[in-house]
Each structure stands twice: as C-alpha cells, then as structure tokens.
Amino acid sequence: MAGRHRLALAAFAATGILATMAAAPATAEVSGPDVSSWQHIDGRGIDWHAVRASGNHFAMVKATEGLSYVNPYFVPDSLLMRAAGVARGTYHYARPALAPEPQAAMYAAVVLGQNGMLDLPPVLDMEDSGGLSPAALIDWTHRYLNTVQALTGRTPIIYTYPNFWRTAMADSPEFHRYPLWIADYRGNEGPEVPGGWPAWTFWQYTDSGRIPGIAAGTDINVYSGAQGDFARFANMPSFGSS
Template identity: 80%
Template sequence: MAGVLLCTAGLGAFPSTATAEPTGPDVSSWQHSGGRPIDWFAVRASGHRFAMVKATEGLDYINPFFVQDSLHMRVAGIARGTYHYARPELPPEPQAALYAAVVLGQNGPLDMPPVLDIEHSGGLPPAALIDWTHRYLNTVQALTGRVPIVYTYPTFWRTAMADSDQFHRYPLWIADYRDRPAPEVPGRWPAWTFWQQTDSGSIPGIHGPTDVNVYSGAQGDFARFARMGGLTGSGSG
C-alpha cells in the first residue's frame, strides 16, 4: 500500500492507511432533510475533526443552513472548511465576491482555506474553463488572504480541464469512490490533500448518507493547517 501511495501522490510521508489521518464529512442543505439540524457534538464525539460546508453556488444561492452549521461546528470544536459550487457559465469574479462576503473570511480559529468545487464545465471548452478557474481562484485568494483548495474528480479534470497541470500551487481535494488504497490524482498534482472516499457514509449526528473525507498530511500538521490552536485536544466539544 505504501508503494501505491508513493507512486500516486509523490509523498513518502503519507500514512499507509487512510484511518491514520483526520476524517470529516462535507455537508450542504441535503443533510438537513425536513429542516433537521446536524448534531455537531455527536460528529466530533465520533472522532471526526473537520467538516466542509457548502456556502454558496453560482451568483445567487446561499446555503440556508450555512450560518447555523458554522456556529455549531465552532462551538463543538470542529475545524471548518467552506466551499463554493462553481457555475462556469456565469462570470467568476462575482461568484468569488459572493462567496467571500458570505463566509466573512477564512482566517479565524478552526478555519481551513476556502474551497472551489468545480465539477461542471458550464459549456466552456477546456481553455476557457482553465482561464475561468484561474480568475476565480485569484479573486478568492485576494479577498480572503488564503490559498484556496480545489475540489474535483479525476474524469472531469482529465476531460473538461484537459488534465491541466497549471494548478499545483493549490491543495487538491479529490473525489474518488473506488475501493483502492489511494485516489487517482489527475493533472500530475504532486499530492492530494483531501480524499472524498464515499458519498454514502454514515456519521452520528447527521441524518441520512453523507460524504466522508480523509486528510492526507500533505499540508503538514493538521492542527496548524486548520488553525486549531489550543482546541486540538478537545474531546466532544
């Protein structure tokens, strides 16, 4: 397994099993069926140290549970990542501005870097989509002061993004649900940072199936990456 990880990710420091590193769900309004809240204390008590929360989509959608989840996660001691779901058929700069305004920065305790979720082309050819992605990421970094994370999946990146290798400065969050010791890494990224391993996980405190992710260690100590500070030793919150 270690050999596969070395070949796939290019980092010898990766753990030999995914369970050796922090795990966490990513959630949106779908995890609030019927308006039910997520019990973030139960999520933390079950061993998960972080979660990714959908903030915005396109030019006019704001997750109605975003503020609620953000506040409860912070009280429970769970590191927070927030993401924007890209609509490349619309201009990138206003989408970046909407996202940045809603999340009010990503620079406090328990804040991980901002995330761009790009998994649709919006009808753009690869060259135009690559340009769109650069513009969005540059704008979000300027507005938040942090280098964003890119979320995608291998087939989309290889086809819609022409397997571009222009984004290596951004940490990679890759979705790959196949039963394998490491995810497929497109675009010759030197490492993956987060791996979304399933979209049908079960986590105490979250109603129904949810995505589950693991951190690779590629960005170093998770507590520092997530700005956990003195909260790293907290239990169930």
C-alpha cells in the same frame, strides 16, 4: 437582550473549541464529512457534538453556488460546528457559465473570511464546465482562485473528480500550487490524482457514509498530511492564524 445572547454564544463556542480540539490526537487519522442542505432532512439540524465525538475533526460545508444560491443552513452549521470544536471548511459550487469574479466576491462575503480560528482554506468545487472549452475553463478557474485568495488571504483548495479534470480541464497541470481535494469512490487504497498533482490533500472516498449526528448519508473525507500538521492547517487555537 440580543447582545447578551450573542456574548453567551461566543463564550460557549470558545469553551467548546478549546476543550475539544485540545484533546484531538495529533497523529490520529483526520477525517470528516462534507454537508449541504441535503443532510438536513425535513429541516433537521446536525448534532455537531456527536459528529466530533465520533472522531471527526473537520467538516466541509457548502456555502454558495453560482451568483444566487446561499445554503440556508450555512450560518447555523458554522456556529454549531465551531462550538463543538469541528474545524470548518467552506466551499463554493462553481457555475462557469457565469463570471468568476462576482462568484468569488459573493462567496467571500457570505463566509466572512476563512482565516479565523478553526478555519480551513476556502474551497472551489469544480464539477460543472458551464459549456466552456478547456482553455476557457482553465482561464475561468485561475480568475476565480486569484480573486478568492485576494479576498480571503489564503491559498484556496480545489475540489474535483479525476474524470472531470481530465476532460473538462484537459488534465491541466497549471494548478499544483493549490491543495487538491479529490473525489474517488472506487474503493482503492488511494485516489486517482489527475493533472500531475504531486499529492492529494483531502480524499473523498465515499458518497454514502453514515456519521452519528447527521440524519442523512454523507460524503466522508480524509486528510493526507500533505499540508503538514492538521492543527496548523486548520488554524487551531494553539497556532492562531496561518
């Protein structure tokens, strides 16, 4: 019985992916929310078909934090968003007071890779210095990113805020090979880009957006095109794995 249910779910997900993503316009603005347990008010689920129908092509989902936290909604969100044809990014909230390699290993084990259909690259969420000096935090970040790339086979994305990067990371220019996801809510035409990055890849331009299918307010992000065609970047069905 359980095996038949899993096969039925897989068939349903594949049908939804191919039907919805094939219809996505290549030149339209590519946008999407990022969600965690906070968007599941009173345990309510997210209607990912409504999210996709409202024009959102991707979503970033919190997977893990530190060495002990796993988002309890990560697995159902991952399954349902794939069924709806929403490309999936997943992120780890860094706790630099703890060693980076075990955090990277836990994240990679929970997300079961980031190289399948509709998978964006893995994301490291950098908002907490853990009390480390900039030099120590820069070293910590290199070690985490190297480990995650070795485990997932993809170049990770870095998420941060301009002020955090300028201060906690001493505005380091050492990470340009990693795509940048930057949070900047000032309402400008574009975000402030720290660290001398040549371009931003995702911009989180609000932390109080509303999207059909999500009961709570949510961050909303837009893709710049810096990594080329979004379909290829997100391993959409017509391109296979990157």
